[in-house]
Each structure stands twice: as structure tokens, then as C-alpha cells.
Amino acid sequence: MNTSRAEQRSRERLVVVGGDAAGMSAASQARRLKGPDALEIVAFERGHFTSFSACGIPYWVGGDVPERDRLIARSPEEHRARDIDLRMRTEVVEIDVEGSRVRARDLDAGTESWTAYDKLVIATGARPVRPDLPGVDADGVHGVQTLDDGQALLDTLTATEGRRAVVVGAGYIGVEMAEALINRGYEVTVVNRGREPMSTLDPDMGRLVHKAMEGMGITMVDDAEVTALRTDDGRVRAVATEDAEYPADVVVLGIGVRPETELARAAGLPVGDHGGLLTDLALRVRGHANIWAGGDCVEVLDLVSGRERHIPLGTHANKHGQIIGANVGGDYATFPGVVGTAVSKVCDLEIARTGLREKDADRAGLQYVTVTIESTSRAGYYPGAAPMTVKMLAERRTGRLLGVQIVGREGAGKRVDIAAVALTAGMTVEQMTALDLGYAPPFSPVWDPVLVAARKATAAVRSGTS
Template identity: 85%
Template sequence: MSMNRTSATNVTGSTGGTGGATERLVVIGGDAAGMSAASQARRMRGPDELEIVAFERGHFTSYSACGIPYWVGGDVSGPDRLIARSPREHRERGIDLRMRTEVTEIDVAGARVRSRDLESGAEAWTSYDKLVIATGARPVRPDLPGMDAPGVHGVQTLDDGQALLDTLAARRGRRAVVVGAGYIGVEMAEALINRGYEVTVVNRGTEPMATLDPDMGRLVRRAMSGLGITMVDDATVTGIVTGADGVRAVATQDAEYPADVVVLGIGVRPETTLARAAGLPLGDHGGLLTDLAMRVRGHENIWAGGDCVEVLDLVSGSERHIALGTHANKHGQVIGSNVGGGYATFPGVVGTAVSKVCDLEIARTGLREKDARRAGLQFETVTIESTSRAGYYPNAALMTVKMLAERRTGRLLGVQIVGREGAAKRVDIAAVALTARMTVEQMTALDLGYAPPFSPVWDPILVAARKAVTAVRRSAT
């Protein structure tokens, strides 16, 4: 089998997948989903059975994109700390990993991909017996004046993080504007505060963290303001004001906010440009559609995983796009097992996510109020305040828990938590309950651990569940 690049006029051929001959797996994307799939497939099948060729256009593989804000903010010393496995380590495990090489075309009918070496410009076709698409997501960059100016940064890859740090090192000014107040926007705002910047967050919504209901987002805004972050809510960005040296300000419909650097925290979209051009099936959110085995629908030998796919929401029953490393790694394991001759499935998600602003912990799982309405569900909401530990124990911290339950059935629909130490990971109790389709009444009987340093006698999740039971019963009368 050939492990060499070829010219654009040649094809790196496979020896075929029949009669015990070596098959070729081609993987597009060298981060969580792609390299997890490649590694798992390699564990199951040796080099004599399965040749694995992986393409990555960046400088890094198998890294934690979720850790980028902490690297930028100085909590993590450098990009090496975020890398789980280097290109050299992958190659030592029998994977032909081609860095700084971008796949530019998928030829489904011909079972091959075209790639371009970003250093030399050389192009080549590589055939495959099995294909994994793990192209990730790209930061949303609105088509507005100045969005491509020097000093405007999206943050999705380690290369993006390094580019932002290079800008911070080169600029003399200390004014930063973050556009968007989702998870990335909030985390990057804190990172820039930690680096000594004057930070303004321009948010299109009425409150930050649109993944929460507005009443819970309001608690996040208070914490951000307490850090010295200037919050501009209900604002629409109209463009970036630029000068000879790049960005000067962020313009909205009402004002301009001076900036020496701009970070885009508007969110991400599935990177499915190649898939769309190849005619592969995409969902309403632009992500690839797969079956439970993560196989692209209608294509026997093509799989997809990570931030470029849509997943089933187990609570609402609809397809969603959720860009999280936890999902991507699970997708890769499922794909690698199936490519390697085993069998595995990815049933779906309940939408669990956690974050923080300084010492404020933020968590959610399941549906928000507007999600439940969109799904046509009738529901009750309750909100409680409790403490992370027994009230008499030192350093007990307040937390707010909001819970949604379906009317009549009492089925848990969603939980949001905002509080200090010990708040965020309590959402995992709710995530398990959602996955098991538990009712709030069933939740009140959960045998959770108790000791004064860890929780009150009635854990805050159970307090909310008890209140939700009352609300559901009241609605039935």
C-alpha cells in the first residue's frame, strides 16, 4: 500500500476491500471526532487489514477547543497543555496523518477525495473504501463591513487561539469588544478581563447566555457587570470601523464602541461546505444527517461526527446542532467501532452544558421555555433558591435552580442552574433523569449523597423537583 502523496493527475489507490485485502479509511479532520474514529478503528484492525489516511489543514491534532479561553486568559500555560495526542503520536500508532493538508473535494461516485498541501500547493486524489467526515464547525462571521479586518477574531481552533494571542501581543491598546454573549463570548470576555483589558460585550439578546431563559441569563449579566465588563444588550452590530492598522471600533445601530481587538462569540455553524458540494444530506441547521451508527444517511461507506453533524434531541425529538467536544469524542468512538467491524450507536443528547464567569457557575440541560413551546409541549416552571451545602456549614453558597415539567405527565423537560461552587455539576443529576425520561415525582425519591460539606439534607435539585410536583398537580385540578 502506498503512503505517499501523489500529483494532482494521479490517484493514491486502495488495494480494495474484498477477499481479505487491505481496505483504506480516509478521515477528513484531525481533531476529536476524526482522530477518535481513526484511533478506535486502528485498535480494532491492524495495518495489514486497514490503512488509515487522515487529513488536517491546521497545525494541531486531538486538542481541547473548550480550553482555548483558559489559554488566552492565562489559566493554561500554552497550547501543548490542550493537546491530547500529537501528530507524531498518531503516526506512531499506524495512522498516515497529513498535516497542513486540506481536503477540497469529495467525489462520492468515484470514492475519492482531492487534497491540497497548504505549504507546497500540490494537489492529489486519494481513493477510499470508507470515509469519515469530521470537518467541525466554523465561527459565525456576519457579512458586515470590516468583519475580515485585522484584529477581528473567531475562536474555534488552536490556530485561532494563537492568532488572537499574536494580536493581543502586537497591539498597544487595551480595549476589547466581544460580539455575542453565548458560551464562547462569556468565556472570552472573562479571559480578556484576566489579561487586563477593558471589555465590552455587545449582545443582540436582552440578556447574556441565550441558552438559558432570560430570567436565568439576568443572573449571569449581574456577575459579568460585577467583573467590570460593560454589557450592551439588545444591540445589533452593523459593522466594524477600521483604520490603517485594522479595527478601531464596533458599530451598532445606536453607537460605536472603541476596540483594539474584536472577538466574535456569536456561535458556530457546521462546516459542511464539502458535504454540501458532494450532495450529502444536510439538516435544517446545516449539519450532516446520520443514522444511529453515525453513518451518513443513504451512504453505506461514509460516516460523519463531531461539530459538523446534527444530533437527535431525546427530549423534544427534533434534530439539533450542538458543538461540544463530549459529543465529538463519543461520535468518534462509535464510528471507529463500526468502521473497525464492530457495532456501536449514538442515541442522541439531552443538551447538557456547563460554563462559568469568574466564580459563577452556569449549567443547563434539556429544554428552555421557548424550546418547549416550539415542540408543542404544555409545561410548568418553578424556580427555587437553595445552598450548595448545609446552611450552617462554612462557605455555603446560594444557587438558583429552574425546572420545567410537562403538564399532566410530570415528565422532566429541562433544568437550569446558576450559582457558586458546587452548582454546575448538579445538572448531571437532571441530565440522567432526562435521559431516563423520569417524572419530577420520581426524582424526589432519588437516593442522592448527603453530608453537610456537600449538600443540604434536601439537595437543591430535589427541592426544585418537589416544587415542580406541586405545580404539576395544581395544573391538573
């Protein structure tokens, strides 16, 4: 299986490490630009699936999505049909940067071999944080990172008679899994180390999420560090914190993920403060002309704070893949950065944020004013007008928009896009007050909630108060 340098000369070889969104988008885009005669593409994926929607797993577990395969955007066979030499269940275990080759292990056969590359794409994704707790490997304790994880959890839910579920963590995965388990008829407790759920929001906005989730019958335990998972006969029975124990027939770990960059670190590639690979704007690994990286294993530039962040999100991974594929294929594209937009829901509660939280702004050395307003998704007199709370941060003196957080019901979440575009454009909150947004009674009050917040923020900037 060792490929000689001489063989390569006839055509370039692209090696892709990781067969999910970023890696396979890169491969597909590169293939679109260069046919098999010009570019050989070899992709390694250690798991059983390619190009699946990890973000969709909570909805499959919760029953909104009836079957696993709906979450697969493109199967191995479909990739192979596009002349991509995709090697499943094959893990790259070493990158030899000096020698421009990777060593890969066939996980089923147990064999290893080297594959040379002219161009390399690293798309190793992220791995879930798995706390080092007594009992964490017991039956009934599940992560929800991969389709295999989702299937294992579903098997447990089917096999378990008890109806008590504990979710550890109250970020996006945690709250989405709380919804999934509610939908499956479980009594749900969410145990969260933070002051409030959704630490991607400021605590005052997280408080709204806390209250709303309690209103759905979910037991919310904040400020609680899990100390152990109590087991009996190898099965989880409870989640213990310093103060209490929460009986559990099933436990879901939703503590977040870290960039999967051990391989890259071992190869001497540059990794940032958040553990992600560092790239230039064309997504080339810094200092390496023929290596690109994208998706959950890289850090991205936050355009608002000017700092690097790690934001594992399918939408970025797909963009990265497109951009890398364009550059690998001889075209040109860049990823300018992110503004930190995210949206989620728990049952009918919609939660969205973009830009900086107060603590992000503090950390970046920015002074700011904050305002919070209440409005509705539609004209107040129109049926279904649902309340929403919008918090806005603007830079002191300049009035530049720094961030927006929204908690509400139907029609709240995607309004964050208005602020996401305004942040990208560097608008001030006063400029935003003039935005020509879609208005009709079924869609918005005559002043869209985002405009109401922008007006109040403008006044706060002028008066210099927060």
C-alpha cells in the same frame, strides 16, 4: 499518488476527513480494533494541529493554561506512531461518492491528488460565524476557533497598549472570552444581540448572568446588533451598533459556529435544517453504507424533543469518534442522542443547562410548568455555602422532566448532571423527589437544590399551574 482499486483489495482503506476530536478518535479506535494489515488509515487535516481542545482556548488566552501545547491531546507524530497515515495541511476539496474517493490538496505544495476509500469518515467540524461587517478583517479582530486563532489573539494582546476589549456575542465562547480578557486586565464590554446573555438559557435565567457579569465590572450591552467595526489605519478602534459606539483596542468574535458541511453538500450528502450532516444512530450518513460522520459537522437527536439539533461540543465529538471507530472497525456502537447538557463559567459564576428551554418546549408542542427556586451549594450553616438558582421545566399532566437551568457559584454547575441523567431516563419530577443524592453538609443542603426544584415542580404539575 492515485491509488488503484486493485491495490486496495489486499486490505481495506479508511479515509478520515478532519484531524480533530471526532476524526482522530475514530481513526484511533478503528486502529485499536484492526491492525495495519487489515486496515489502512489515511487522515487529512487542513490545519497545523490534531486532536486539540478548542474548549480550552479561552483558558489559554486568559492565562490559566500556560502554553498552547497543553491543549493538544495527541500530536501528529503520536497519531503516526499508531500507523495512521496522517497528512497535515492537506485539505479535502471534493468527495466523489460515486467513485469512493476524495480529492485532497496539499496546501503548502499546492498539489492535488485522489485517494480511494472503502470507508469514509467525515469529521470536518464547524466554522465560526464571521459576520459580513465593515471592518471585520481589520487588525485586532479575532475569532477563537483554532489554536492559530488563539495565538494570533495572544499576539495582539501582547502588542496592544490599550486595555479596552469588546466581545461580540454572549454565548459560551463570548462569556468565557470575557473572563479571559478580565484575567488579562482588560476593561471588557460584551455586545450581544439577544435580550440577555446566554441565549441557551431562558431570558429570566440569562438575566441572572447579566447581573452577575455586571457585578464583575463587565459592561453588558444586550439587544444590540453590531453594524460595523470602526477602523483606523487598518486597525480596529471601536464596535458600532445602531445606538452607540464602544471603543475597542481588541475585538473578539464569539458569535457561534455552523457545521462545516460544504464539502458534504457538494457531494450530495444529506444535510438537515441546522446545516449539519444527518446520520443514523450508528453515525452512518443516511443512505450511505460506507460513510460515517461525527463531531461538530453533524446534527444529533435531542432525546427530549425528538428533534435534530446542532450542538458543537468536544465531549460529543469524542463520543462520536469512539462510536464511529467501533463501527468502522467491525464492532458495534450507537450514539442514542443528547439531552442538551452544557456547563460554563464566567469568573466564579457557574452556568449550566440541560434539556429544553421554554421556547424549545413550545416549538416541540409540549405544554409545561416551570418553577424556579433558590438554594445553596452546601448546608446553609457550612462555610462557603453559595447561592444558586435552579429553574425546572416539567411536562404538564405527565410531570416528565423537560429541562433544568442552573446559575450559581461554586458547586452549582455540575449539579446539572443529576438532571441530565434523569432526562435520559425519562423520569418524572415526582420520581426525582425520591432520588438518593449524596448528602453531607460540605456538599449539599439536606434537600439538594435539584430536589427542592423537583418538589416544587411536582406541586406545580399537580395544581396545573406554572
